Amino acid sequence: MDPKVQRRNRIIMTSLCGVAFTMGLLAFASVPLYRMFCQVTGYGGTTQVADSVTGQVLDRKVRVRFVANTDAGLPWTFKAEQSEVEVRLGEPALIYFQATSTAKEPTAGQAVYNVTPDKVGLYFSKVECFCFTEQIIQPGETVEFPVYFYVDAAMDAQPNLNDVQTITLSYTFYGQRSKALENAVAAYYRAAAERNG
Template identity: 55%
Template sequence: MNDKLRRRNLVILSSLFGLVFGMVGLAYASVPLYSLFCAVTGFGGTTMRADAAAATTLDRKITVRFNADTNTALPWSFRPEQKDMVLKLGETGLAAYRAENRADKPTVGTAVYNVTPDKAGRYFNKLECFCFTEQVLQPGQAVDMPVAFFVDPAMNDDPNMADVTTITLSYTFFRAKDSDAVLAQRANQGSNQKAAPGATATN
């Protein structure tokens, strides 16, 4: 009887440990899984990434507005170079944002982005964007950061998008968490370029 009770308790204890470890694993996996879900579905205004421009364009036009914010921990000024632009569905647009490092040392920024209304995220496609990689700015350096995009013509076939005439593309720059590692890597790359015959350093 004691052996049966001991085995039953062992099974219950093992199940509880399995449940706890499973919950911990799910917690760690939830962020990347949520990010993947957003990237695939456009949930929360997450935009899509395209490898090629749209194959067709439609006469229906959409106004794209541009917004920029900077986290207080990053000593940059950051703004869009244009307020808005009007494009046909499927037409490729090229916009630019300007960033300037106001610190007296190199800093690394990383951008998060979304569009509003949220439901437009699945139709907003980026071809090129500064947000795909971390950005390093030297003291006082100012740069124009381009973004190439289009609004998928398939949006015209979605009844839920019939009321959408304006999409706002927003970026917020934050200080990169791995700033020191990125700066060390860039410095190492610069040293290698100087050591290589015929190499020319670039900013």
């Protein structure tokens, strides 16, 4: 075979392998990169996470509504203890959600969340939220989950947010399988066996 053709074929093969490797790397990294992009920009209603409440409190008020859902496969009832609150921009608020398990053994769930309108996500900050960790609930148990949040006063300086009077914070719990849940189920059945003797 002609050396020029062999060289060209090697270059094409190397280029194709490089493209395939790059596409695989991007596919692997796309979920964490997209999550990071959403957290930085508030895109898609992704809220911000804050270590503490800082900044000024303004007179401008917004109403924050709360929506609670569970995936059909998770045997919990889940609700907000109050349907809405009115807060001033920059003012912290503490509200509670409540979940009750209707299962016959321990179950686990983790919540995903967003705010609407989406454009508010960059200014909605959660200091404490149950959505950051997996939650395990015993059969028949009712658990209260706190959410400590504020709407950043910087929102007031954004002309495209002047029309926002109501913000909706939505949570949906999805069932989880984990080693912690397996341990909780095993402990539950051991305790039941000891009680029955």
